[in-house]
Amino acid sequence: MTLSLHPLVILLIFPGGLFLILAGLAYEYVDRKLVARFQNRIGPRWFQPLADLVKLLSKEEIVPQGVQRGLFYLLPLFALASALTAALYVPMVGLKPAYTFQGDLIVTIYLLSVLTLSMGLAGASTVDRFALVGATRTLTQLFSYEAPFMLALLGPAIAAQSWQIGNINEFAGQNLWMLVAQPIGFLVALVGLMGKLELPPFDAPEAETEIVAGALTEYSGRGLALFRLGKDIELVIGLTLVAAFYLGGLHSPFDFILKTLGLLLAVALMQTLFARLRIDQVVGLWWRIGTILAVIQLIAIIAGRYLGTLIF
Amino acid sequence: MTIGSMFGDVFRSLFKKPVTERYPFQRPWVPERLRAKVVWNPENCSGCQLCVKDCPANALELIVVDKASKRFVMRYHADRCIYCAQCIESCRFKCLGFSTEEWELASANKTPFEVMYGRDEDIQFLLERAAQACSEQPVECGEAK
Amino acid sequence: MSGERFVIPIGPQHPALKEPSHFEIFVDGEQVTGATLRLGYVHRGIEKGAEQRTWTQNLYLMERICGICSHVHALAFAQGVEALAGVQAPPRARAIRQVIAELERLHSHLLWLGVAAHEAGFDALFMYSWRDREVVMDLLELVSGNRVNYSANLLGGVKFDITAEQKVRILDGLNFIEERVHYYLGVVNTDETFLGRTRGVGLLSREEAERLGAVGPTARASGVTRDVRVDAPYAAYSEFPVKMVVSQQGDLQARFVVRLDECFESIRVIREILNNMPESELVVRMPRRIPAGEVVSRVEAPRGELFYFIVSGGGDKPERVKVRTPSLANWGTVLATAPGHKLADIPMLVAGIDPCFSCNDR
Numbered sequence: 127m128t129l130s131l132h133p134l135v136i137l138l139i140f141p142g143g144l145f146l147i148l149a150g151l152a153y154e155y156v157d158r159k160l161v162a163r164f165q166n167r168i169g170p171r172w173f174q175p176l177a178d179l180v181k182l183l184s185k186e187e188i189v190p191q192g193v194q195r196g197l198f199y200l201l202p203l204f205a206l207a208s209a210l211t212a213a214l215y216v217p218m219v220g221l222k223p224a225y226t227f228q229g230d231l232i233v234t235i236y237l238l239s240v241l242t243l244s245m246g247l248a249g250a251s252t253v254d255r256f257a258l259v260g261a262t263r264t265l266t267q268l269f270s271y272e273a274p275f276m277l278a279l280l281g282p283a284i285a286a287q288s289w290q291i292g293n294i295n296e297f298a299g300q301n302l303w304m305l306v307a308q309p310i311g312f313l314v315a316l317v318g319l320m321g322k323l324e325l326p327p328f329d330a331p332e333a334e335t336e337i338v339a340g341a342l343t344e345y346s347g348r349g350l351a352l353f354r355l356g357k358d359i360e361l362v363i364g365l366t367l368v369a370a371f372y373l374g375g376l377h378s379p380f381d382f383i384l385k386t387l388g389l390l391l392a393v394a395l396m397q398t399l400f401a402r403l404r405i406d407q408v409v410g411l412w413w414r415i416g417t418i419l420a421v422i423q424l425i426a427i428i429a430g431r432y433l434g435t436l437i438f
Numbered sequence: 439m440t441i442g443s444m445f446g447d448v449f450r451s452l453f454k455k456p457v458t459e460r461y462p463f464q465r466p467w468v469p470e471r472l473r474a475k476v477v478w479n480p481e482n483c484s485g486c487q488l489c490v491k492d493c494p495a496n497a498l499e500l501i502v503v504d505k506a507s508k509r510f511v512m513r514y515h516a517d518r519c520i521y522c523a524q525c526i527e528s529c530r531f532k533c534l535g536f537s538t539e540e541w542e543l544a545s546a547n548k549t550p551f552e553v554m555y556g557r558d559e560d561i562q563f564l565l566e567r568a569a570q571a572c573s574e575q576p577v578e579c580g581e582a583k
Numbered sequence: 584m585s586g587e588r589f590v591i592p593i594g595p596q597h598p599a600l601k602e603p604s605h606f607e608i609f610v611d612g613e614q615v616t617g618a619t620l621r622l623g624y625v626h627r628g629i630e631k632g633a634e635q636r637t638w639t640q641n642l643y644l645m646e647r648i649c650g651i652c653s654h655v656h657a658l659a660f661a662q663g664v665e666a667l668a669g670v671q672a673p674p675r676a677r678a679i680r681q682v683i684a685e686l687e688r689l690h691s692h693l694l695w696l697g698v699a700a701h702e703a704g705f706d707a708l709f710m711y712s713w714r715d716r717e718v719v720m721d722l723l724e725l726v727s728g729n730r731v732n733y734s735a736n737l738l739g740g741v742k743f744d745i746t747a748e749q750k751v752r753i754l755d756g757l758n759f760i761e762e763r764v765h766y767y768l769g770v771v772n773t774d775e776t777f778l779g780r781t782r783g784v785g786l787l788s789r790e791e792a793e794r795l796g797a798v799g800p801t802a803r804a805s806g807v808t809r810d811v812r813v814d815a816p817y818a819a820y821s822e823f824p825v826k827m828v829v830s831q832q833g834d835l836q837a838r839f840v841v842r843l844d845e846c847f848e849s850i851r852v853i854r855e856i857l858n859n860m861p862e863s864e865l866v867v868r869m870p871r872r873i874p875a876g877e878v879v880s881r882v883e884a885p886r887g888e889l890f891y892f893i894v895s896g897g898g899d900k901p902e903r904v905k906v907r908t909p910s911l912a913n914w915g916t917v918l919a920t921a922p923g924h925k926l927a928d929i930p931m932l933v934a935g936i937d938p939c940f941s942c943n944d945r
Contacts, residue, residue: 160452162456163456164452165451165706165710165711166454166711167457167458167710169456255591259610259613262613326706327776329704330927335702335930336926336927337926338597398448398707399441399444399445399448400442400776401700401708401774401776401780402704403776404780404925405927406613441774443769443770443774444708444774447711457714469724469725469728471724471725471726472724491637493640495643520647522734524639524642524643524734527737536728
C-alpha cells in the first residue's frame with residue numbers, strides 16, 4: 127500500500143468508489159461532447175451522463191423470460207466490481223497506485239477483460255436473438271484484440287524491466303516518451319483500446335442498426351446502469367494505462383488531466399472518422415495487421431536492448 | 439484508397455460554431471411565403487363557400503348571419519388545418535391569406551384552435567344567439583356550439 | 584427445412600428501420616441463409632379514402648402518402664386528372680413543377696445518403712449530409728412555404744411563382760450543394776472502411792434486376808437503362824431533358840454513385856430551367872366534374888417509377904385511384920440478394936434500395 131489513506135477511504139471514496147464513478151461520468155461527458163463537436167453539433171450538457179445514470183437506476187428492472195435469474199442479477203455487479211478493482215492498481219489522478227505488487231499489470235488487464243466477459247455472458251444467458259448474436263460478437267472481438275493489446279502493453283514493460291505498473295510509470299517519467307521510442311506499439315495500444323472499449327469503428331458487438339443493443343439488449347433499469355457505469359470506468363482506466371505507459375508517465379493531477387484528455391481527443395477523432403467494421407473484418411484486421419505490428423515492435427525492442435548491451 | 443477521408447472537415451469542425459439552431463432562445467428566420475395560420479378578411483366575401491367545399495381537412499366553416507347584406511362569420515379549426523393553401527387559391531375575391539407571424543401554434547388545450555373570424559358585431563351576434571339557444575333548450579346548445 | 588434455423592426478426596420495431604416492417608432473417612452464425620418480408624404495418628387506406636373525396640381534396644391526400652416524395656405523388660395525380668379532362672398545364676407551370684421535383688430529388692438523395700451512412704455506422708457522414716440537406720429544405724421553404732408537403736400543384740397548374748430574387752437564392756444554394764456532393768462522392772469512392780461495407784455487397788446482375796422488376800436507381804446501378812423522365816417525358820422534360828445515369832457495377836457502391844451522380848444532373852437541369860423559364864400564366868381552368876375514362880400516369884420519383892391508375896365515372900369524386908410505388912417493386916431484389924451475405928450487411932442491403940414503407944403501404 128503506497129498511499130497514506132485509510133483502506134476504506136481508498137476503496138470507497140478516493141481514488142476508488144465515488145471518485146471513480148464521478149470521473150467515469152465526467153469522461154463520458156467529454157467523450158460525447160468531443161464527438162458531437164467533431165460532427166458539427168452541440169452535444170450534451172455536463173450533467174447528462176449523471177442524469178442518465180439516475181434515470182436508469184430509478185426505472186423498473188424487467189427480467190425477461192427464459193433467463194437465468196441469478197446470473198442476470200449478478201453479472202452487472204461483477205462488471206462494475208472488476209472495473210472498480212482494476213483502478214486500485216493504476217496511477218489514478220497522477221498519484222502512486224493504491225496497491226502494487228509484482229505482476230499487477232497482468233491482473234489489471236485480466237480484470238478489464240472480466241468486464242467484457244461478463245457482458246458476453248449476460249448476452250449468452252438469454253434467449254433473445256439479438257443478445258445471442260451480440261454475445262458471440264463480443265467474445266469474438268475479445269479473442270481478437272486481446273493478444274495485440276497485451277503485446278503492446280508489454281513493450282513498455284520490457285523497456286522498464288518490470289511487471290509492476292508503478293515501476294513502469296516511474297520509468298516512463300524518467301526517460302524519453304515511449305510514444306517516440308515505440309511508435310508502432312503506441313498505435314496498436316491506441317487502436318486496441320478502442321477495440322476493448324467497443325468504440326466505433328469496433329462497435330460491431332453493440333451495433334445499434336444491426337442488433338439493437340447487442341449483448342445488453344435485455345437489460346433495463348439497474349442492470350443496464352451498472353453495465354454502463356462499468357464501461358465508463360473502463361474508459362478512464364484504459365486511458366490512464368495507455369497515457370502512463372506511452373505518454374511519459376503520470377506524476378501529478380495536472381499531468382493526469384492533460385494527458386488523458388489529450389488521448390481522449392485522439393480517441394474521439396478516430397471514433398468519428400471511420401465506418402463500422404463488420405465482425406469478420408475486425409478479426410481479419412487484428413489477427414493479420416495488429417498482431418504482426420505488435421510482434422514487430424517487440425522484436426524491435428528486444429533487438430534494441432540486445433544491441434544496447436553489446437555497445438555499452 | 440484513403441483512411442479517414444473526412445479528416446479535414448471533421449477536424450475543422452472543432453473550431454467552428456455548431457450549426458444547430460438554438461430554437462427557443464433564438465428566433466429562426468422565416469420566409470415570407472411561410473404557411474402559418476389562415477386569416478380571413480370579411481370585406482369581399484360573397485358567401486360562395488368554395489373554400490369550405492375544397493378544404494381537404496374540413497377546417498373552414500362559413501356561418502351565415504345575414505345572406506342579403508353579406509354578413510358572414512368564418513370558423514377556422516386550426517387543429518384540423520393542414521396548411522395546404524387550397525382555400526386561398528379557391529377564393530376568387532382574395533379573402534383568405536396566411537399570417538407569417540403566428541406559426542407557433544402549439545397549445546396545452548383545445549380552445550385556441552377554434553378561431554372565429556369576422557366583423558366584431560357579427561361574432562357578438564352569434565355568441566348571443568348561442569347563449570340564448572342554450573338557455574331555452576339544452577339540446578340546442580351542443581349544435582350551436 | 585434444415586433443423587438449424589435461427590431466425591433474427593428485424594422489425595417491426597428496430598433501430599435500423601425508420602418505418603415498421605417485419606423481416607425474418609434466417610441465419611447460421613453470421614451467414615444469412617434466407618429472408619422473408621411482411622409489409623402492411625403502415626397501411627392507412629388511402630386508396631379507399633380517395634373514393635370519398637373530391638378531386639381537389641384528393642390532391643392533398645395523395646401528397647401525404649409519403650413525406651419525402653410528396654410532390655411527385657401530387658404531380659402524378661394532377662397529370663392524370665388533367666389528361667382525363669383533356670387539359671394541359673401551361674408551360675411555366677410545367678417548368679416550375681419540374682424545378683420542385685428536381686429539388687425534391689436532391690433532398691431525397693441527400694437524406695438517403697445520411698441514412699445509409701448511419702446504417703453503416705458512419706455517423707460523421709450522416710450528420711454532415713443532413714446538415715447540407717438543410718440548405719435544400721430552406722430553398723423549398725423559401726419557394727413554397729413548407730419544408731415537407733409543399734403543395735405546389737393545383738389541378739391545372741401550380742400555386743405560386745418563382746420570383747427573380749428567389750431564383751438568385753436557389754442558384755446560390757445549388758452552388759453550395761454541388762461542391763458538397765463532389766466531396767461526398769469522393770468520400771464514398773475512396774474511404775477504405777466505407778468501401779469495405781459497400782464494395783461487392785448486394786451484387787445484382789442485369790438479368791436478375793430485369794427479372795425481379797427493379798426500378799429507379801437500384802435498377803440503373805445494375806445496368807438497366809430505364810428512366811421515366813427519358814422514356815416517357817412528362818412535366819417539362821421534353822424541353823429540358825435529363826441524361827440517364829447508369830452504372831454496370833451492380834453492387835451497393837454503384838447505387839451510391841448513381842444516386843450522387845443523379846444529384847449533379849438535377850442541379851444542372853434546375854439551373855437550365857431557371858435561366859430559361861418560359862413565360863405564361865400559372866393555372867388553367869379545370870372543370871369540377873371530370874369526364875369519365877381511365878388514365879395511367881407515370882412519373883420518376885427519387886426511388887423509381889411511380890405509377891398511378893385513375894378511373895373517373897364522370898362525377899366530382901374519383902371511382903378508383905390505384906398507386907404502385909417504386910419501393911414495392913424493389914423489395915424482390917433485397918430478398919433475392921440477401922442469402923450468402925453476413926448479418927451485418929442486411930441493414931445496408933435494405934437501405935440500398937432506399938425503402939419508403941409509407942409509400943408502399945399507402
